[in-house]
Amino acid sequence: MAEKSLDFAREITSKHGGETITRCYQCGTCASTCPVARTTERYNPRQIIRLALLGQRDEVLKGDAIWLCASCYNCQERCPQKVEIADVIYALRNIAIREGNIPSIYTEFATGLMNEGRLAPISKFVEKKRPEYGLPPLKPTDIEALKKILTATGFDKIMFKREGASP
């Protein structure tokens, strides 16, 4: 258990954004400043860090908690140990995604990006509104070029790893 927990901590600190996780001394400032934790018991940043440092890899990566962070960075601003908490959560999400633990909404975003060139489709109504705000009409996306980039960077392989998922 001890060895395992160290392994996971080392894995996280080796990832971009995860470097500072071992500084945590569990003061709870993050939890009490977190707007998400205020609304749901399913998310508590302090607890995610504690689980991670205790090596509870599956519980952290397969659970839905890490996906509930709203990235407001309140916790990161106030952490007395300068743990980059929101960034740690991103690092954990990156590990989860590479292992196929991807909530379906993200797969949907990715599919949209691959097929339409946008995360979400733009409605005709919105398009019509643009001139009213003095905005130029939207240019069509070069889907082929985008696909090239996304394939070259391995985005497609990472995002559609989960069984049955396809762009």
Added chain:
Amino acid sequence: MEEVKVGVFLSDCGGQIAKILDFEALTNFVKGVEGVALVARGSEFWRGEGLKTIVNAIKAKRVNRVVVAETVPKISEVAIAKAVEEAGLNPYLVEVIDLKNHCAWPHRDTPKEATEKAKAMLLAAIEKVKLQEPIEKAEFPAVKSVLVIGGGLAGMQAAEDLADMGFQVYLVEKEPFLGGLAAKAVRFFPTDDCAVCIQSPTTDLKTVTQTSRKCVYRSGFSEIPNLKVLTNAKVVKVEGGPGNYHVVVERKPRYVDESKCVACDLCTTVCPVEVPDEYNVKLTKRKAIYINKPLVYPPAYAIDAKACKFHECAKCVAVCPTKAVNLDQKPEQLTLNVGSIIVATGFREYDPSVIKEYHYDEYPDVVTHLELARMLDAFGPTGGVPIRPSDGKPAKRIVFVQCVGSRDRRWNPYCSSICCMISLKHATMIKEAFPDADVTICYIDIRTTGREHEYYYEKAREMGVKFVKGRPSEIIHDPATNTLVVEVEDELLRRLLELEADLVVLATAMVPSEDAKELAQILGIELDPDGFFKEYNAKLRPTETKLRGIFICGGAVFPKDAPTTSLHAHSAAVKAAKFLMNGKITKALKVAVVNQDYCGNCQFCPVTCPYGAITLEPKGDGHFAAKVSELLCEGCGVCVGTCPVGAIELRHLKPSQISAQIRALLSVSGTSKPLVLAFSCSECGHAAVDSSGMAMMSYPANVRVLRVPCTGVIQVQHILEAFKAGAQGVMVVGCKPDGCHYEVGSQKAKQKVEMAKALLRAYGIEPERLEMYNLVFIEGDKFAEAAKTMTERLEKLSPLQLA
């Protein structure tokens, strides 16, 4: 010069090491060395009959240089030096080496090679001692007088100790009154009695009992013989050196003559100016002429120059019955001649305004511990009742927030160490006086590590103080109810709480006094990264600094509770007394000397010297030359290693002696293994070599050790010289970089090693032939391992041919 006659005394450890080393061969070898007049063998030479042999040879003028091969490290060196000196020979003309722990034991598996190495070691010692000149002792005056800076708990106690011992003491305090933090803190744990009491003077004064402690104001402090208190005063300049400083102290005008004021209070009744009283955390007002009540020394009023209207008003002058008020008083400068200086400038509360989420500067009902302490003082602004400063109503719900600005990488990363106890003390004081008060302490960890401290925690729980494990993220003010809301996660329940409070008390970090940086510069001593005064050695010399004659104590070194502060103060006083008690400083002049003709006024050495012992003096021709203070120089040789033109040398290790030893140690091989020269410092590095032998670790006999005072003395050319003289590899063994006995020597040596490696590479020589090691006594195994590894590494390389 007198003809050099070296006596060589070989101890075989009761025959024990003669089983390994061939003493007959050693004796014959030594007899053949030029300058050797006498060779003797015995079982020990550092005491008893053996030592008498040495003493008699000196007295009979048969020898005037001595080399002893002993088997007991360090102690033998001290004992022999002492005896030799008594016999009339300068102790620096003696060289003691350790054939047991540096040769016989580590190389016991290869006795022939060990014997050859022993020859090299003896030859090196003989050549070194032949070139050594006597080093005489010098005396420097030491004024039996001490300056203590800071009139708080630490400074007052150190001052009193020293005055009691008969030293003339000057106690300088920047405020108009003594007492420091203690005067404001009301009660101190763990005794819960007045914060302002100190030990009684041991001087026999009427009304002062020796067994008791006394308040500052009734301890007879001012009447202690030899003690002069200077309030409103500040150190602005220090000249001279250890034993004989000239300190310029500037005194701000008090505008009231201490010797005339009878503290009748008439002046405050007529003074028309009212300002917020800082002593009472601005909860009350005071006049421009004032005194802090009731605990104060000196018992004389002072005028606040920022508030007073002076001659526009002058009502106090008119009313004063003793004509004590003098509005024309000017700042004055005094020069004090002291032998030593004690820094006792204490610590202060951190201003928590920077922590925006706690709104200290916005919400009046968010206060610090010191502010609460004033409220809990029965003589204080609220008569002992904790109130809401916003409306003056009693505070019924009080929340303490721990670690405010401390243990916080954004502000002060360290734990201030006393705030948990202050909160427990204040919480129990409140519960004792107001049992119905709702008191909560929000904490990350409760630290009660001192004697009796845990009982405070126990007592607080019994009294109903609530503890929430969690650090609040925000304090919010509800204007509708004038209530504060503390947002915190109760981690143990995993529940978010909103604690309602009338008063929130911030247990703020304790930080160094504002003047610490300036004072450190004036005195030439260092601060640690957190801004506290840095001690010479945290473990063994907690109240000394790297400068002889300057001592530190109390909260100036780190936040402390009262018992530890007292201990520290007494320690500093003893150290200062020990330093000055003889009225003189006697010191052997094993120092650096500068060849003025070579010195090229480059400024390297004055900057590098860890002791500020080197200054640049004008030569008269527009150039400057370095000058070493014999008093300040510790003889480490870091300057020697730094000087780019070789203009500095040590009297106890001249360049010719280093060269002679390099050649001697490499002149006798007797081994098929590649010769390695290991430069080791005399401190931790040499101790590691000692301990590897003492623990009977083995390493090959091709590794030869050359002892230098500090690795900082080593120049790149010494390393190259070793290679030229036949070394296939060079090791440099010094202290830990942050544990060097001469502060920077080990780090400087590392730089030299890196430079030498670059040079070797340029010459086409493998840089891995050279390595630096940082070892301590308990790492003798690492020395043996390094010696083996280096040898194996060199065996894989083709031999170096530099001839």
